[in-house]
Amino acid sequence: MNPTTSFVIISLLKIVGIVFLVILPMVSYAVYAERKVSALIQDRLGPNRVGPAGLFQPIADAMKFLLKEDFTPAHVNKFYYWLAPCLAMVPAITTIAVVPFGSTLFGVPMVIADINVGVLFVFAIASLGVYGIVIAGWASNSKYPFLGGVRSGSQMISYELSLGLAVVPIFLLIGNLRLTEVVRYQIDHGWMVFPFAGDWKNPAGWLLAVPMWISFAVFAIAVFAETNRLPFDLPEAETELVGGYHTEYSSMKFALFFLGEYAAMITGSAIIVTLFLGGWHFPGVPDGSHGWIFGLINIFVFFAKIAALLFIFIWVRFTLPRFRYDQLMRLGWVFFFEIALVNIFLAAAIITFFDR
Amino acid sequence: MPSFLFWLFAIVMLVFGALVVINRNPIASALSLVVCFLGLSALFMALDAFFIGIIQVLVYAGAVMVLFLFIIMLLDLRAEERRKMNWFAFVGGFLVALSLLVQILAVIGSTRMAKQTFPPLASPHADDVRNVGLVLFGNYNLPFQVIAVLILVATIGVIVLSKRQLR
Amino acid sequence: MAITVPRPKLTWFERLYLPAIVAGMAITLQHFKNMLLGRTKVTMQYPEQKWDAQLPEHYRGAPALVKDEAGRIRCVACQLCEFICPPRAIKIEPGEIPVKDRFSKVEKYPREFDIDMIRCIFCGMCEEVCPEQAIFLRKDYAITGLTRAEMVHNKEKLLEIGGIMHGVVLKWNEKK
Ligand code: SF4
Ligand code: SF4
Numbered sequence: 180m181n182p183t184t185s186f187v188i189i190s191l192l193k194i195v196g197i198v199f200l201v202i203l204p205m206v207s208y209a210v211y212a213e214r215k216v217s218a219l220i221q222d223r224l225g226p227n228r229v230g231p232a233g234l235f236q237p238i239a240d241a242m243k244f245l246l247k248e249d250f251t252p253a254h255v256n257k258f259y260y261w262l263a264p265c266l267a268m269v270p271a272i273t274t275i276a277v278v279p280f281g282s283t284l285f286g287v288p289m290v291i292a293d294i295n296v297g298v299l300f301v302f303a304i305a306s307l308g309v310y311g312i313v314i315a316g317w318a319s320n321s322k323y324p325f326l327g328g329v330r331s332g333s334q335m336i337s338y339e340l341s342l343g344l345a346v347v348p349i350f351l352l353i354g355n356l357r358l359t360e361v362v363r364y365q366i367d368h369g370w371m372v373f374p375f376a377g378d379w380k381n382p383a384g385w386l387l388a389v390p391m392w393i394s395f396a397v398f399a400i401a402v403f404a405e406t407n408r409l410p411f412d413l414p415e416a417e418t419e420l421v422g423g424y425h426t427e428y429s430s431m432k433f434a435l436f437f438l439g440e441y442a443a444m445i446t447g448s449a450i451i452v453t454l455f456l457g458g459w460h461f462p463g464v465p466d467g468s469h470g471w472i473f474g475l476i477n478i479f480v481f482f483a484k485i486a487a488l489l490f491i492f493i494w495v496r497f498t499l500p501r502f503r504y505d506q507l508m509r510l511g512w513v514f515f516f517e518i519a520l521v522n523i524f525l526a527a528a529i530i531t532f533f534d535r
Numbered sequence: 536m537p538s539f540l541f542w543l544f545a546i547v548m549l550v551f552g553a554l555v556v557i558n559r560n561p562i563a564s565a566l567s568l569v570v571c572f573l574g575l576s577a578l579f580m581a582l583d584a585f586f587i588g589i590i591q592v593l594v595y596a597g598a599v600m601v602l603f604l605f606i607i608m609l610l611d612l613r614a615e616e617r618r619k620m621n622w623f624a625f626v627g628g629f630l631v632a633l634s635l636l637v638q639i640l641a642v643i644g645s646t647r648m649a650k651q652t653f654p655p656l657a658s659p660h661a662d663d664v665r666n667v668g669l670v671l672f673g674n675y676n677l678p679f680q681v682i683a684v685l686i687l688v689a690t691i692g693v694i695v696l697s698k699r700q701l702r
Numbered sequence: 703m704a705i706t707v708p709r710p711k712l713t714w715f716e717r718l719y720l721p722a723i724v725a726g727m728a729i730t731l732q733h734f735k736n737m738l739l740g741r742t743k744v745t746m747q748y749p750e751q752k753w754d755a756q757l758p759e760h761y762r763g764a765p766a767l768v769k770d771e772a773g774r775i776r777c778v779a780c781q782l783c784e785f786i787c788p789p790r791a792i793k794i795e796p797g798e799i800p801v802k803d804r805f806s807k808v809e810k811y812p813r814e815f816d817i818d819m820i821r822c823i824f825c826g827m828c829e830e831v832c833p834e835q836a837i838f839l840r841k842d843y844a845i846t847g848l849t850r851a852e853m854v855h856n857k858e859k860l861l862e863i864g865g866i867m868h869g870v871v872l873k874w875n876e877k878k
């Protein structure tokens with residue numbers, strides 16, 4: 180087998196394995212988790228009928244989505260109406276391509292495409308996600324979806340700025356945009372949220388924790404806004420916009436929007452984990468070169484971290500009320516944007532001063 | 536890069552570039568332009584210029600075109616769709632474009648420079664982000680700063696203009 | 703008259719909002735934890751657990767016809783219940799009791815007796831108005847059906863729910 184063929188086969192295996200066997204089931208179980216956790220937070224029991232503790236509920240949901248009537252209203256712009264759900268789902272899943280979800284397994288690096296502009300790729304693809312929503316809102320040709328689409332578009336553009344600026348300190352520190360390098364650096368010098376972990380005595384690490392924590396907070400909040408999650412879920416604010424941009428959608432097309440939102444949540448968490456929480460690294464666990472069992476453990480650790488972040492996503496959703504739209508925009512432009520900007524200077528100053 | 540991929544993306548670019556002009560619906564035009572940008576970025580990536588390719592998507596497809604789309608949607612340009620085609624202008628424009636194309640082909644075909652083949656890049660996996668940064672802030676630092684000031688002035692101008700209109 | 707409600711002046715600490723957010727998150731986490739540990743009371747899991755034992759004496763469930771000790775349908779088809787029923791759920795078709803019969807004095811019996819359970823509002827008027835105490839509201843509440851026709855209780859069904867009622871009125875036994 181020549182190198183090209185084996186490369187293609189291994190890449191395909193990774194894509195199929197990670198997208199179809201891990202991400203998509205995770206998406207459907209994220210929906211289950213959302214229902215279960217929200218129920219427990221609100222002193223209810225949540226889904227508990229299909230299977231033990233309702234564990235087969237996602238399968239029942241999927242069947243329901245597939246069997247519902249796929250209704251296309253007469254007043255919509257057909258082509259774009261059909262295009263929009265695909266555009267909402269694809270970017271959310273594509274971003275996972277550059278995220279290292281494990282160390283190595285049988286000597287194969289556990290990342291689909293290790294390109295040298297990793298994090299920019301993520302931002303670029305994520306910025307395309309807005310098209311699905313905007314087009315859905317426009318093609319539906321009715322007022323609520325339109326308002327939802329416009330809101331979501333301006334929201335995503337606003338928060339992309341803070342998103343991009345918040346990660347700059349990390350790359351100032353590492354000097355490389357490759358996500359595998361980011362993880363490698365964190366293994367050597369401690370996770371980004373604990374930059375002092377590598378060398379306890381060095382005051383630089385302790386000082387660096389300040390900009391890193393600010394970055395982490397701004398980035399995490401911007402991810403909330405990018406994925407349209409509460410408290411920033413204005414595009415679909417059901418109390419004022421019915422269902423927002425997917426008001427006119429039914430059946431599987433609605434499901435694509437719905438699952439796209441959760442897929443975006445998962446990839447967003449994956450980016451947070453990779454950039455700030457050490458990726459697949461867990462203190463004391465060696466990487467995959469010490470045996471395939473450790474490779475598997477690394478992958479498991481990565482997804483366990485994602486699951487923990489998903490819990491926080493859900494927890495926040497069922498605690499905080501929604502922002503008003505002007506508050507949201509003010510927060511994005513006046514508050515987070517400035518903080519992220521100042522933070523870059525702070526990090527740069529610390530890095531030059533201690534010459535890390 | 537396999538040449539069929541080059542042809543694929545080149546054709547995608549050309550077709551959607553043409554669609555930008557042909558489409559009567561402004562939204563469809565804008566979206567065709569997005570696809571065109573994506574094809575362009577794929578071509579950049581094929582040349583191992585990942586940074587430029589990604590920036591192409593991030594800035595043009597991800598931000599500029601979204602704003603365009605926004606404006607088009609808010610203006611609700613239905614009139615454009617209903618307007619009759621002006622065949623005289625259509626044929627004239629087509630002829631101008633054609634003559635320009637012929638001219639360009641003639642000029643390029645007649646110089647020897649167009650026939651040279653470039654040597655492959657020193658290392659195809661060069662850290663192009665770092666290289667772009669070094670060149671931009673080293674060799675071209677002054678022009679870069681001048682452009683930055685220019686953009687700042689333009690931004691301030693826009694704000695002043697829009698504020699005045701409000702009053 | 704417009705009333706201006708003064709906005710509370712927030713201190714800078716309150717205006718950060720972060721303490722409030724953290725407090726809120728703590729509260730929801732507390733609820734989550736209590737649920738996980740099974741400390742919170744939750745609603746009854748209906749089809750598995752039922753409330754039947756606690757049903758109060760005055761509970762008004764499905765209306766049903768009863769028979770007396772002799773096995774005779776108590777209803778005399780006077781149609782008072784049909785008349786009083788607010789949503790007109792009852793439909794009675796009276797029949798005549800033949801002269802040879804032991805209870806010929808009663809004269810009428812219901813040939814058909816339908817209660818449309820989609821209409822019935824469980825008000826108990828029928829029970830209250832019945833001069834023969836032939837119709838009672840029982841404690842059955844889970845009345846389900848897949849079709850409208852299934853939701854109409856006919857005479858057999860009503861008698862099956864009702865069963866035999868002892869005591870109360872015994873007037874037809876003596877009147878020979
Ligand atoms: S309970 Fe009320 S509604 Fe129901 S049958 Fe009797 S009188 Fe009619
Ligand atoms: S009121 Fe009583 S006796 Fe009269 S028809 Fe109704 S159930 Fe029969």
